[in-house]
Amino acid sequence: MHRLLTVCLLLVTAVLAGCATHPSPELRPYTADESKQLALEALNRRGLSFDEYQQQRAALTGQPQKPFGFDRSGEMNAERSVTLQGRPS
Template identity: 70%
Template structure:
């Protein structure tokens, strides 16, 4: 009887301890700024020479230019006949 009581108390205590534990960190993708910061921290930890460090740092700090323009996939000629489900439009 005493053995069953101690086992059940142990199970209840472990169950309550598991429920009271903090949840893990939120899983989300890194932002571009966080990714750049992690890359800079990794660069600082490497044992690079000054010239190599400056070259890698310059590569990391360059901001990519956004491409503006049309991809020509959404354009449509107004003079072109388009048939939708068997009827002209």
Template identity: 65%
Template sequence: MNHFLAISLLLVASVLAGCATHPAPELRPFSAEESKELALEALSRRGLSFDEYQQKKAELTAQPQKAFGFDQQGEMNADRALPVRGHAS
């Protein structure tokens, strides 16, 4: 009879302990910010070219895409804010 009581108490304690735990965070839906962050991480792992990456990133972040490219002098145009000496702006 003593063994039956001990097993019953262990069973009841384990059931109550299982009911008292919080749900796993994986079971809750992702917020909009978390979804966007996961999409950006997946995008960075895809191995796209620079132009394709910038285009997809602009789509995900809903920002207007900046024009990157070469200017007429063959130099990279990155929308420089500081003028370079000896070059016309």
């Protein structure tokens, strides 16, 4: 008789403890910062070209896109010894 009462008491305690736990994080809505972070992480995994990545990243973050490119001096060859005006080589 005592064993049956003990088992029933443990069962009721386990059920009530399960009902009293806080909801899991998956059930709550994401905050704006979490949504932005998830979108940026997904963007990193997409394998886009550098220009496409910068365009979409600027759109996600709301920052103006910075122009990227080469300067007007062109490419330099390390084997060539050229002194540019105004710059130490």
